Amino acid sequence: MPVLSRSALESSPLADLHAVAGELGLDGFRRLRKAELVDRILERQGGGEEESGGAEATSGGEARGGEAREGGGRRRRGGRGRGKRQTDENGATDEDGATAEAVEAADAAEAAESDDETPSRPRRGRRGGRSADKAAADKSERPSAGRPEKAAPDRPAPDKPDKAADETVEGVVELLSNGSAFVRLSPPDPSEDDVYVSAAQVRRCELVSGDRVTGPMRPARRSERYPSLVRVETINGRDADEVAEGTRFDDLPAAFPTQRLTFGEDPTLKAIEWLTPIGRGSRVTIAGPPASGKTEALLRLAGALAGQEGLELSVVLCGARPEELGLWRAEGLPEPTAASTLTASADAQAGALERAVETAKRIAARGGHAVVLVDGLGTVAPAAARKALGAARAIVDGGSLTVIATAPEPVGGETTVVAMDRALASTGRFPALDLAASGTLRPALLVGEAGAEAIAQARRSALDEGGA
Numbered sequence: 372m373p374v375l376s377r378s379a380l381e382s383s384p385l386a387d388l389h390a391v392a393g394e395l396g397l398d399g400f401r402r403l404r405k406a407e408l409v410d411r412i413l414e415r416q417g418g419g420e421e422e423s424g425g426a427e428a429t430s431g432g433e434a435r436g437g438e439a440r441e442g443g444g445r446r447r448r449g450g451r452g453r454g455k456r457q458t459d460e461n462g463a464t465d466e467d468g469a470t471a472e473a474v475e476a477a478d479a480a481e482a483a484e485s486d487d488e489t490p491s492r493p494r495r496g497r498r499g500g501r502s503a504d505k506a507a508a509d510k511s512e513r514p515s516a517g518r519p520e521k522a523a524p525d526r527p528a529p530d531k532p533d534k535a536a537d538e539t540v541e542g543v544v545e546l547l548s549n550g551s552a553f554v555r556l557s558p559p560d561p562s563e564d565d566v567y568v569s570a571a572q573v574r575r576c577e578l579v580s581g582d583r584v585t586g587p588m589r590p591a592r593r594s595e596r597y598p599s600l601v602r603v604e605t606i607n608g609r610d611a612d613e614v615a616e617g618t619r620f621d622d623l624p625a626a627f628p629t630q631r632l633t634f635g636e637d638p639t640l641k642a643i644e645w646l647t648p649i650g651r652g653s654r655v656t657i658a659g660p661p662a663s664g665k666t667e668a669l670l671r672l673a674g675a676l677a678g679q680e681g682l683e684l685s686v687v688l689c690g691a692r693p694e695e696l697g698l699w700r701a702e703g704l705p706e707p708t709a710a711s712t713l714t715a716s717a718d719a720q721a722g723a724l725e726r727a728v729e730t731a732k733r734i735a736a737r738g739g740h741a742v743v744l745v746d747g748l749g750t751v752a753p754a755a756a757r758k759a760l761g762a763a764r765a766i767v768d769g770g771s772l773t774v775i776a777t778a779p780e781p782v783g784g785e786t787t788v789v790a791m792d793r794a795l796a797s798t799g800r801f802p803a804l805d806l807a808a809s810g811t812l813r814p815a816l817l818v819g820e821a822g823a824e825a826i827a828q829a830r831r832s833a834l835d836e837g838g839a
Contacts (some may be wrong), residue, residue, distance in 0.1 A: 373417050388412065435808035453710035487770045540566050540600070544582040546730065552578060552598060564682050567597040571596055576603045576611050579733045581683065583607055607737070620732040626766035628652040628771070628786065631817040634675040639668055642802035646815040646826055647789045647809045651740055652765025653739035655775040656748070659791030663776040664803050668791065669746050670698060672775060676742055677705050683741045687727045688722040690750030699746075713750065718806065720747075721755035730773070756782050787811045793813050 380388060388408050394399035400408055490664050511764040542554035542565070549750045550570035556562060566588050568578070578584065589598055603611040628650025634640035649655055656663045686699060688710040699707050709723035724745060731741035743763075748756050760782050763774040781788050790808035795801070806829055815823040 376411065377385075377409060377413060380412060381405075384527065393578050426567065427571055454689075461557045520716060539585055539604075540588045541583065541585040542566065544568065544578050544580055544584055545640075546573065546578070546580045548725070550574070552580075554584060566594075566718075567599045567669070568603075570601070572603060576606060576615050577733045577736075578603070578606070579683075579730050579737075581734075581739075584611075586611075587590060597598075606660055614737070620736045620762075623736065623764075623766040623769060625652070625672050625815055626767050627813050628765045628773075629816045630765075630771075632676070632679075632773070634672065637671055637675070637801040639664075640671050640675055642804050643668070643789055645818065646804065646806060646829055647787055647820070648811050648814055648822075648826075649773070649775065649787050650765070650770035650817045651773055652761050652763060653775075653786045654763040654784060654789040655773070655789065656760070656785050657791065658780050659805075660779060660793050660795075662793035664796035664801075665696075665791055666695060666746055668789070669744055669775065670704065671776055673699075673704050676744075677703065681740055683731070683739055684744070685727050685731060685741070686744045687724050687746070689724060689745060689747035690715065691747055717750070717755075718753050721751050724751060724759050728762050728772075732762055735766060735772040738770045740771045740773075741771045742775065747772065747778075748776035748782065749778040749780075754781075757784065760784060763793070766819065792812040794830045806830050 375391065383391075385405050385408070388405065389400060391412055392408060397411055397415060400411065403411065421549045506820075513758060524696075526672060540554060540556065542556040543558040545550045545555050545558070545561075550573060552568040552570075552573050553561070554566040556564050556566070567647075572578070576584075579741050584603050584606050585615060587601045588598045591599070591602055605611060606614045631644070632649050632651065633652075634644050643649065659665050659670055673684070673686060674680060684705050685708040686705050688696065688699065688707050690713045691699075691710060693712050696707075696710055696712070698704075699710070708727045709722050711723060726756045727743055731743050734741040743759075748760070751759070756776075756778070760774050761784055763772050763786075788804040788809055788811075792803045792805040795803035795805075810830070811826075812819070813824055817824070834835065
């Protein structure tokens with residue numbers, strides 16, 4: 372094979388250099404930048420700088436490079452078609468089911484192969500017989516029409532993501548509505564250094580907001596806005612695999628609630644607290660006809676629970692009136708996790724409710740205490756409503772999940788029913804509780820024997836007044 376000069380190599384397309392490097396037996400040449408590849412070829416040739424034979428070898432290499440480009444093009448098209456691709460919150464497209472490491476390696480190889488500055492020019496040269504030197508001359512005569520040449524010697528090596536992946540980050544997880552998340556490095560405020568976590572990793576590791584995680588990261592690619600977490604290594608100081616392989620939430624033993632929730636001095640909430648007590652792990656329905664004060668009672672409960680330490684509170688609005696959305700965004704109330712108006716489909720409402728409950732289940736399974744407030748459970752399909760309400764429970768020697776929902780009537784399986792009286796609410800008499808229709812299973816576990824007897828006496832008095 373003739374010895375090629377540096378000038379001939381530098382003026383040749385990258386695909387031709389790949390063909391030459393393949394004949395010389397260079398290892399890993401496809402991952403090299405053009406300038407580095409030229410240096411490696413010259414080193415393998417013994418540093419030859421003779422001009423003779425350069426054009427001939429370049430033309431031969433061009434023909435061979437065209438064949439290589441055809442094969443490479445087919446390989447790249449096949450690689451992009453291996454799986455379904457979807458754009459995530461970070462602006463990147465990842466293949467479903469692929470690991471972060473595999474996607475990263477594939478993108479690095481594709482970026483190295485596609486580094487040719489003018490991909491259409493070698494094909495024109497092969498058909499028309501134009502030499503690489505002529506193509507380079509034409510390119511230099513049109514500096515304003517073409518793209519600027521790359522300063523290859525000053526560009527970082529393509530293995531930079533691999534080196535950056537060794538950097539371990541630690542922060543607090545914040546889930547997004549689409550299922551993905553961010554690792555906040557300076558919680559709770561977001562920053563430009565926060566690290567993106569794909570929805571697949573969130574599901575695989577069962578991450579919830581508030582988890583402290585560690586793991587290696589890689590820098591953002593050209594199509595991304597944030598660096599990404601390669602994998603989750605620890606969750607709250609424990610190995611991620613150990614946390615993810617724990618007992619399923621539905622298989623954990625449950626018990627009747629024994630820790631009563633307190634709500635402050637509001638008259639309506641005080642009546643609920645003592646006459647229809649709610650505990651950690653209760654399944655509660657605030658039932659009543661329209662205009663009986665169900666949403667107002669839930670608003671007051673949200674305000675009382677929002678400031679309590681040790682409770683992870685989330686709010687889901689299903690089929691809410693448009694005017695009520697502003698009420699939930701008032702100062703001092705938690706921002707709704709998901710909100711849909713009465714025009715939304717039943718499937719959309721059920722999906723939002725299910726996501727909120729699944730997050731709360733993961734919190735409870737790890738020993739935390741979660742409360743989900745649902746306004747408008749009656750607008751959700753009956754099967755989805757029972758599934759959401761049935762998820763509430765107090766885990767033996769563990770956490771708890773409490774679900775408090777409004778509905779026209781009890782769904783079934785509640786541990787507490789708070790029945791609202793429309794007549795009392797419409798005349799402004801609060802608390803507007805219908806004691807005869809309200810009740811709590813085993814109230815003595817929450818308020819003691821004396822408290823349970825007081826509740827029974829109050830209900831008897833209400834029944835006597837109603838009969839009179």
